Amino acid sequence: RAEAVVRAADVVDALVVTDPAGQRRLWRVREDASGTATRMPDGSEAWPGWEDCAVPPARLGAYLRDFRALLTAHGLRGTPYGHFGDGCIHVRIDFDLMTDAGVARFRRFSEELADLVVAHGGSLSGEHGDGQARAELLPRMYGEETVALFARAKGVWDPDDLLNPGMLVRPAPLDTDLRFSVLPREPVDVEFGYPADGGDFSAAVRRCVGVAKCRTTSVTGSGVMCPSFRATGDEAHSTRGRARLLHEMLAGEVVTDGWRSTEVRDALDLCLSCKGCRSDCPVEVDMATYKAEFLHHHYAGRRRPAAHYTMGWLPVWLRWAARARVAPVVNALASVRPLAAVAKRLGGIAGER
Template sequence: SGTATRLPDGSEAWPGWEDCAVPPARLGPYLRDFRALLAQHGLRGTPYGHFGDGCIHVRIDFDLLTPPGIRRFRQFSYDLGELVVAHGGSLSGEHGDGQARAELLPKMYGPALVGLFERFKDLWDPAAGLNPGMLVRPARLDANLRFAVLPRRPVPVEFGYPQDGGDFSAAVRRCVGVAKCRTAATGSGSADVMCPSFRATGEEQHSTRGRARLLHEMLAGEVVTDGWRSAEVRDALDLCLSCKGCRSDCPVGVDMATYKAEFLHHHYADRPRPAAHHVLGRLPEWLRAAAPAAPVLNALARTPLAAVGKRLAGITPERPVPRLATEPFTRWWWRRRRESEAAPKTQAGPVVILWPDTFTNFLSPEVG
């Protein structure tokens, strides 16, 4: 379902009619009529789902940002509701009705039966306090749309977001809640890495989806009201490793590492950053300066002075200080090269470029 959220040309497609079902014997005629209805409204979508059971999922390129687009969404919904019923189908096959379809239920059940639904709910919920406006006396299907509260114009940002037209809101709304980021562990042979912070905590706010949702609320300004200065968003992003696992694993290409960098740039604009940002952000420089004194620093790391250093650096006390390599990878490489140059010449092999990262170079040169 996440893959279907992007059409082949990269444009957005949305749920709303992803769950209707018809008798399997009527599936062929229904799909032909469905495609004709899409064309009539100038819409596109790729059906998928449980065709053997007659249940069709589809994401459609509705324009849910402009009044004309929302009017077309509403009219299409009414027309498709009539089409599904005409084929003897159900407006919902497996996901339920809710506000997206409740307004259309009289088409399927008839006004009299829907009236019985209302009377039954009133018996148990006379104050209408339980999930109001969803199934009986529902809100309009085009009311309370998720994007209605987002800024109408792109907010000023530092990154380009070329795949989203330079619009940070468009980048954030890539997330459609597929929840592939909520995997507890990789399966046998799986190469997925998303999302390590969720695997460690099991908490929604530390998943890619949870962070995207909080960024959405930040832009909306209704629940998260302090914008780029939001402590809630900052705390949710704090455990993000910026590993870019979501950039490759997420079916819609959410890039939380970039979103985090964008947020932190604005969050700390014109005010000091925490010590840990300076310590870890400049880690390559610190490790390069510390390399000549590695034996001494390794010894000090096993003394009470280490606790003081971690406190000053903003590092959690439980985190052990990594041992510095007494010979960084680059130094080992140049020493080895000098030794090879002094040895008798042999036939030259292919040129290999080595680009050791900071951790390999100064902490684990044996990996290289």
């Protein structure tokens, strides 16, 4: 019956997947789409901003042709996807939000696209809220008189403007308070290469777009991340939370002590460097490398915790023990409880190990 329904839509081909493993693979494609869509085929960044404008379904074809023409006119790229049957379109566009010229183009495109949506009888927000990204443009859809009525109603019920200020009436300009405007414009001096991000550590941190696969607590499936979040249930110990803290560290507004930040250090402390995020995250956030980068700078010129020398240098010690033929002696001493307890305390190793 499912295949008959799909074929009735005049599609090119159809396939009903009944194998559980095949179904999981298909669902992963769907679940990862909001993350993978933030990367263009050449690896460059793409961002939301026009995620859910909608037009009447009968106008969809004409709107999409005009939309693509507008992208081309502004030298932008984006692949529409979403609820085509409902006329609701999602798209991530390769806006340059790191330069003044790129932000100016973002503004011009947004204004022209708002006019285009309205011309096709559509809505600037077909599924989610308007927020700061659309509020400035609402007079183009509703008209100045109706938006003024919104303001009067808000003035009656919220005279002190406490509830979502600037999100519907008296909005901030759509190109202010952009997330990346506070990040450093020049690449940060780092030790790792970050080849997929042009050697730019802040670009690597920007990979996280909040998909939240790192917050899964399911024990089914093939994913592993994020072990520390599974254990603590604390956002600060998820890959997403750590990426956000690194973002704040680079911005320097909330986390003000840079590489010396104890907040970032504590959030990274439980990271196992298991590389689960590198394989499971749809945008391949590599928190293990970010942690190594941070710790290198955090302890530069300072003594590290004892565990960094004992556990961190364990391969060195093991090679030495093998060459010196002292492994049997070390193993024998480690089985003596008092000696083992002292060694673990001095080595910064948990006594329960």
